Amino acid sequence: MPPKSTSKLFTLPPRFLCPAVPRNFIRTIRTIQPRQKTPLDRFNTGHGLPILGSSKTAAFLRKEPMMPLRTGALAIKKGMTAIYDPATSKRTACTVLQLDRCQVIGHKRRDAHGYWAVQVGSGTKEARNVTRPERGHFAAVGVPLKKDLMEFRVKNADGLPEIGSIISADLFQEGQFVDVRGKTRGMGFTGGMKRHGWAGQPASHGNSLAHRVMGSSGGGQGSGSRVHPGKSMPGRMGGEGHTVQCLKIMKVDKENGIVVVHGAVPGPKKSVLKIQDAIKKPWPEIDLSIGVSGMGSTSEKLEAAV
Template sequence: MPPRQTPARLFAVPPTFLCPSIPRQQLRTILSITKPIPKPSRFNASPHLPVLGTSHTAALARKSRTLPLRTGALAIKKGMTALYDTESAKRTPCTVLQLDRVQVLGIKTRKEHGYWALQVGAGTKEARNVTRPERGHYAKQGVPLKRHVAEFRVKDEAGLIPTGTNLTADLFSVGQYIDAKANSRGMGFAGGMKRHGFHGQPASHGNSLTHRAMGSAGASQGSGSRVLPGKKMAGRMGGEQVTVQSLRVMSVDRELGIVVVAGAVPGPKGCVVKVQDAIKKPWPDAVWPPTEVVEAMREGVEKVPAAA
């Protein structure tokens, strides 16, 4: 097969011995013309990808795909148990969560705050342990004092419910999936092997009393004679927010406020867990609260005298 002949370029640069008197500036111009055209970036350049906007509205539109349609609830982790299915002969480890006087404390709208969300509180607290600004907030909303407060974002205005609505255990139905967020159990100061899974150093060949040590933290002169930020080292382990996704609801008890979910939930017993519909599973069909409950609450608010 004969060698491939490359076509001559229009602005090809001649050899140096044939044109030794070309000024440097002119040579740079010729080189800039003969350079190949850079390829467009492959990121966000496909015709099938949407154009990324930099406005706040565009950011909310992108975020809306991963926001639940309705609010979540605050629950207390009571411990773990197991449910046995006689038909399949399977024993499923479960976590027991209890809702303690969970109530909607406030509403955040897109016009006023920039996004849609609900402020939810749980438990109770003595007035002497609450600051005056907080007491004023509770009094303005017409709700009792709460021990735990959290915020749950929703997709749009349809997910907002009136202030003062009590969130009971039947907010979740058996068979649906939820996401649980809580602070993990604190382990205290831990070494590199326990905290990050390091393998450790050799057990022999001159190694003395450094079998579980971390080892080198980085180069000296080559990396600036310092330890680079983010280096995995020994330190405080645990006490960070952990999210466990797609936990199936196994049982619901409205009277006791108990929700039993399959699997483990982060945190120790007695910790506060944020429970909301799973974003990676189909949304539940149940609408909560029921329409008649919302209408009854609105009628009750309208009947209150203006002076009150």
């Protein structure tokens, strides 16, 4: 027979000696306690853990190799022309773009804004047509008032030129490829045949005054008796952002600020476009300072010429 223990140190006291604790009080105490962090947390955002594929950091790293190394320029669409090559007897359709007082206004940095970008302004504007916050923005960096402001994403801090630098037409070299971004020409409210390329309804066999109108917009009970999202219908056409990629630079005139590109670009005449190095072509092997001069260098050259 095993020996009997003489001490009862680990035995519970009688129930009548234990104070009764309400269940809701225990629940309240548990809620105010700090949550215990476990190694297998719901989101692996800790130090030394791999980056989530759906996070902003992972998206930035995926886009980083495709970002241009330098800034772009703002240009005004002047119209289309053609260049004739007597050697090949070919006539190439081109678009004439002109830079109008293009200047660096500000920077966007990775630590403060989440990405690298250059803010560029072009044109000019009267002070009475500029709001006070805009005037303060230009006065803080010491540049004249600009009509248009746009951003150009760059890969890293090396592509951020000095604030106030003037961007000239020789930023682009003849033979290189660029991407041109702009807003398409607005068409207003148009029908489905013009907007989406519908073939139209039959021209005969009982069709009366419904040759260009749309037919059914959706099924009956089988498809939910509703119009599904994304259904092509008549509506406003044009006035949307559009990018034409890999356009070849045909001519560059630095003195007049003219850049001639091959082919057509989006937007009507006198519209403002964004020109930047093509992301689907090799980067031009030139110095990043070419085409970007300090704000005081141009004025000094003009004074010396006078």
